[in-house]
Amino acid sequence: xxxxxxxxxxxxxxxxxxxxxxxxxxxxxxxxxxxxxxxxxxxxxxxxxxxxxxxxxxxxxxxxxxxxxxxxxxxxxxxxxxxxxxxxxxxxxxxxxxxxxxxxxxxxxxxxxxxxxxxxxxxxxxxxxxxxxxxxxxxxxxxxxxxxxxxxxxxxxxxxxxxxxxxxxxxxxxxxxxxxxxxxxxxxxxxxxxxxxxxxxxxxxxxxxxxxxxxxxxxxxxxxxxxxxxxxxxxxxxxxxxxxxxxxxxxxxxxxxxxxxxxxxxxxxxxxxxxxxxxxxxxxxxxxxxxxxxxxxxxxxxxxxxxxxxxxxxxxxxxxxxxxxxxxxxxxxxxxxxxxxxxxxxxxxxxxxxxxxxxxxxxxxxxxxxxxxxxxxxxxxxxxxxxxxxxxxxxxxxxxxxxxxxxxxxxxxxxxxxxxxxxxxxxxxxxxxxxxxxxxxxxxxxxxxxxxxxxxxxxxxxxxxxxxxxxxxxxxxxxxxxxxxxxxxxxxxxxxxxxxxxxxxxxxxxxxxxxxxxxxxxxxxxxxxxxxxxxxxxxxxxxxxxxxxxxxxxxxxxxxx
Amino acid sequence: xxxxxxxxxxxxxxxxxxxxxxxxxxxxxxxxxxxxxxxxxxxxxxxxxxxxxxxxxxxxxxxxxxxxxxxxxxxxxxxxxxxxxxxxxxxxxxxxxxxxxx
Numbered sequence: 208x209x210x211x212x213x214x215x216x217x218x219x220x221x222x223x224x225x226x227x228x229x230x231x232x233x234x235x236x237x238x239x240x241x242x243x244x245x246x247x248x249x250x251x252x253x254x255x256x257x258x259x260x261x262x263x264x265x266x267x268x269x270x271x272x273x274x275x276x277x278x279x280x281x282x283x284x285x286x287x288x289x290x291x292x293x294x295x296x297x298x299x300x301x302x303x304x305x306x307x308x309x310x311x312x313x314x315x316x317x318x319x320x321x322x323x324x325x326x327x328x329x330x331x332x333x334x335x336x337x338x339x340x341x342x343x344x345x346x347x348x349x350x351x352x353x354x355x356x357x358x359x360x361x362x363x364x365x366x367x368x369x370x371x372x373x374x375x376x377x378x379x380x381x382x383x384x385x386x387x388x389x390x391x392x393x394x395x396x397x398x399x400x401x402x403x404x405x406x407x408x409x410x411x412x413x414x415x416x417x418x419x420x421x422x423x424x425x426x427x428x429x430x431x432x433x434x435x436x437x438x439x440x441x442x443x444x445x446x447x448x449x450x451x452x453x454x455x456x457x458x459x460x461x462x463x464x465x466x467x468x469x470x471x472x473x474x475x476x477x478x479x480x481x482x483x484x485x486x487x488x489x490x491x492x493x494x495x496x497x498x499x500x501x502x503x504x505x506x507x508x509x510x511x512x513x514x515x516x517x518x519x520x521x522x523x524x525x526x527x528x529x530x531x532x533x534x535x536x537x538x539x540x541x542x543x544x545x546x547x548x549x550x551x552x553x554x555x556x557x558x559x560x561x562x563x564x565x566x567x568x569x570x571x572x573x574x575x576x577x578x579x580x581x582x583x584x585x586x587x588x589x590x591x592x593x594x595x596x597x598x599x600x601x602x603x604x605x606x607x608x609x610x611x612x613x614x615x616x617x618x619x620x621x622x623x624x625x626x627x628x629x630x631x632x633x634x635x636x637x638x639x640x641x642x643x644x645x646x647x648x649x650x651x652x653x654x655x656x657x658x659x660x661x662x663x664x665x666x667x668x669x670x671x672x673x674x675x676x677x678x679x680x681x682x683x684x685x686x687x688x689x690x691x692x693x694x695x696x697x698x699x700x701x702x703x704x705x706x707x708x709x710x711x712x713x714x715x716x717x718x719x720x721x722x723x724x725x726x727x728x729x730x731x732x733x734x735x736x737x738x739x740x741x742x743x744x745x746x747x748x749x750x751x752x753x754x755x756x757x758x759x760x761x762x763x764x765x766x767x768x
Numbered sequence: 769x770x771x772x773x774x775x776x777x778x779x780x781x782x783x784x785x786x787x788x789x790x791x792x793x794x795x796x797x798x799x800x801x802x803x804x805x806x807x808x809x810x811x812x813x814x815x816x817x818x819x820x821x822x823x824x825x826x827x828x829x830x831x832x833x834x835x836x837x838x839x840x841x842x843x844x845x846x847x848x849x850x851x852x853x854x855x856x857x858x859x860x861x862x863x864x865x866x867x868x869x870x
Binding site for chain 2: 311314315317322324326328329330333455462466473474477478481504505508509519522523526751754760
């Protein structure tokens with residue numbers, strides 16, 4: 208079984224690629240024949256979401272409606288929407304595929320993707336809600352110089368959004384190719400057009416409801432496959448022990464699927480990866496933006512609690528799905544293993560199709576169609592959340608506050624954000640096409656490293672440290688942004704594996720430990736060294752910021768309608 | 769926010785109670801989460817044998833399974849603990865401060 212050995216070697220080779228596999232890339236896939244139930248269910252989803260967009264468009268008039276759904280989303284709804292933003296199709300397919308190939312190691316990633324949420328809850332959720340208005344740049348420019356701070360925060364947002372978009376678009380194109388038998392270019396274009404419609408017409412309200420529907424569909428679909436597979440694989444006993452026992456008999460890794468393997472080797476890589484996963488979540492602009500859609504801090508807290516529950520449950524399901532797939536798909540006579548060009552046995556469509564093939568194995572063409580439609584819906588939802596965050600960075604931060612210095616008509620600002628959405632949608636389509644043949648796996652690692660190193664440090668320090676000044680924030684923020692990007696490019700994943708330039712200049716695959724340190728040091732040193740009058744005024748205004756942050760007095764309320 | 773309102777809030781004893789209680793509670797929970805997660809990662813990195821033990825005699829299920837799932841569940845429980853206290857006690861204090869100063 209050379210395939211498995213190769214797969215394990217490849218996995219051990221690259222922690223980042225593994226993480227990326229789990230979250231942003233569906234990897235090598237093969238086109239399949241047209242699936243009619245899938246197309247019908249997908250069209251039903253599109254019709255429903257376009258209906259919602261029409262409904263939302265009637266209610267989206269002001270800037271607050273467009274960016275924050277009028278601030279009238281409840282904690283429970285926002286919790287579902289956050290889960291919808293966070294559970295990408297690629298993490299659904301990628302983590303279950305990782306468990307299918309590697310067993311226990313998949314769980315290590317799931318854990319990493321989840322533990323950022325409690326940190327967001329304890330240190331950021333209510334603070335964001337109390338200080339911000341539409342984007343996280345509102346928070347980091349609260350008591351600092353508007354133009355340079357907004358410029359930096361918007362740059363950080365856009366870099367993260369675009370990197371994330373590339374991974375999602377390429378994943379979407381490949382997935383749709385497999386599931387619906389549609390051409391890659393058509394698939395990417397359809398995704399682009401739909402998200403432009405959702406976001407320009409329906410704004411945050413439509414985007415939120417698309418997320419909520421998608422989250423319910425994905426959680427429901429994953430529950431059916433996970434427990435269906437557990438039922439079938441254990442002959443109705445529903446005993447996980449029985450499932451694990453069968454998996455160890457079938458998997459050629461035998462007992463090793465129940466143990467941590469080669470995925471986490473060097474402690475420095477492990478800690479650095481952990482930092483990126485944990486704090487990167489707290490620096491993703493489309494996630495941070497969701498905190499401005501609820502009316503107050505109480506609802507903001509509730510939304511993180513629900514989101515953590517949904518996301519945690521989802522990761523437990525993907526673990527079960529991976530093991531179910533081992534038992535039901537991996538036997539050579541299951542009908543789901545095919546011999547590839549190199550003459551070795553592999554899963555039909557590639558390892559990331561474990562969840563999709565499993566749905567066919569337990570529920571036939573109808574369940575396969577449902578899960579395919581859910582996977583597509585998932586991509587649409589994640590991409591529209593990202594696009595809205597990117598458009599807001601352009602219109603609210605760069606246009607309204609940097610170019611127009613805050614003197615801008617609200618309607619004009621909304622108009623700019625719609626144009627920005629259109630442009631970003633077209634850019635997403637073009638990037639999706641441009642990167643079709645590229646290995647985009649490293650992009651997710653890069654995205655989380657950049658978010659953890661550029662956006663997260665200035666955000667958390669501006670909330671908690673009274674002595675931060677504009678100079679310190681700019682030094683630290685730019686250092687984090689530039690160093691995390693450079694370290695990834697000079698590191699083994701891009702320098703050696705993608706660019707094939709030989710030994711890497713920067714020796715680690717996961718730079719977050721180093722780039723985050725640089726960023727925090729930059730903020731600290733830049734602020735301490737800053738003896739300007741401006742800096743002193745900024746320190747003095749921390750008091751008022753902190754009082755608002757702690758009590759919510761003076762914070763943006765819900766819209767009156 | 770006007771400077772006099774800031775001073776009125778800051779001189780309110782309940783404000784200090786709110787800030788100190790919440791700060792301590794939030795950081796303790798954050799540290800608990802960090803210890804749980806990095807504890808798990810360090811065991812994975814340094815002591816794989818521990819996680820590979822049988823959960824009970826003859827079981828296929830390893831100790832690592834409940835521990836891994838336990839980290840996921842602990843994240844949910846910790847956020848629940850925070851919301852429970854924040855949405856009752858901290859929100860009540862905030863409301864009282866607002867009533868007194870506004």
